Amino acid sequence: AQSVAQPEDQVNVAEGNPLTVKCTYSVSGNPYLFWYVQYPNRGLQFLLKYITGDNLVKGSYGFEAEFNKSQTSFHLKKPSALVSDSALYFCAVREAGDFNNDMRFGAGTRLTVKP
């Protein structure tokens, strides 16, 4: 069965600095990887996904993520953080081509961007 680990409960960065939110995964076959963002008392919003192809994936709001198969990682990055990026971020994985397996989410990382 697939699983996701987000090793940091909390990430703090200063506005204008680069940010990284870490994610590692485990699947039997090839992964489909996703990042979602959640604002307080709201649902999850899709940011980006890796399906196949280029290891660097670009998504919404200037976010990007790099798929690293050897390290089984899919870290979320942004070159210059904004205060409005402060939110809860979830990494998720599904096994490619087998949607009888559900999507597995990490526990979430709370990002705080300080002015």
Place this chain on the structure above:
Amino acid sequence: DGGITQSPKYLFRKEGQNVTLSCEQNLNHDAMYWYRQDPGQGLRLIYYSQIVNDFQKGDIAEGYSVSREKKESFPLTVTSAQKNPTAFYLCASSSDRHRGRLTDTGELFFGEGSRLTVL
């Protein structure tokens, strides 16, 4: 606009009462899901349905029930058997593979959530 609508946004329940959370989607998605979110635990799958009139238990189905009589609707009932029902509940849908036909890459679309508090 296409999307997923959950209602109510906030719900209060007395102990021993059943409550039903509504989830409606107009995305023409085959699959629908219910997740429970507790602080520090991420999302845990309660039930999911890949087709009308069929659904499967997730990791924490005890104390919950669902129905899927229409493609657009997937209501969740929190029964009195659920010992700790206070949580944030999220409904999602996706255009999953059905009967061997791969329709999408499995991205989930979420509603805005329903917060249930037991008094």
